[in-house]
Amino acid sequence: xxxxxxxxxxxxxxxxxxxxxxxxxxxxxxxxxxxxxxxxxxxxxxxxxxxxxxxxxxxxxxxxxxxxxxxxxxxxxxxxxxxxxxxxxxxxxxxxxxxxxxxxx
Numbered sequence: 228x229x230x231x232x233x234x235x236x237x238x239x240x241x242x243x244x245x246x247x248x249x250x251x252x253x254x255x256x257x258x259x260x261x262x263x264x265x266x267x268x269x270x271x272x273x274x275x276x277x278x279x280x281x282x283x284x285x286x287x288x289x290x291x292x293x294x295x296x297x298x299x300x301x302x303x304x305x306x307x308x309x310x311x312x313x314x315x316x317x318x319x320x321x322x323x324x325x326x327x328x329x330x331x332x
Contacts, residue, residue, distance in 0.1 A: 229286050229306045230328055233257065233265070246273050252329070264329040272320045279331050281311045287326035293318045 235258040243252045243264070250273065252266025268290065283292075289304040295316045303309055303325075311317050319325070 230284060231286070233263065233328070236263075238265075246271065249273060262331050264331070266327060266329070268319060268321045268325040268327070270321050270323065272318070274316055274318050275311075276316045277311050277313060280313045282308050282330040283311065283317075284308045284328045284330065285325065286328060288321070288324045290325040291320040 233255055236255045239254040239256075243254065243266070244250075245252075248269070249271040250266060250268045252264045255263045255265055257263070267288075283303070285303045285305055285307050287305055289302065291300045291302055292309060293300050294309075294311060300320070301309065309317075
């Protein structure tokens with residue numbers, strides 16, 4: 228199931244822009260203080276580093292991803308999620324815009 232809305236949230240008006248604009252997101256804070264990031268990765272091949280654990284949820288588009296320490300590329304489409312450990316990384320290959328919610332912690 229795809230998350231279509233985050234209820235009771237405030238959104239940072241300034242975008243987080245990474246990789247020369249290939250990834251753009253906005254920080255979202257829920258009423259209970261929980262933080263998320265909502266954004267899009269444009270066609271590219273990128274490596275993201277994590278500090279906290281993350282769950283990447285695809286809301287539209289698709290990607291191929293490879294977690295640190297793995298040689299296996301996996302597919303994620305709408306409704307799919309993948310977990311990334313803290314102090315880790317993942318590679319992502321996108322051929323069409325990949326819209327996501329990043330759930331922290």
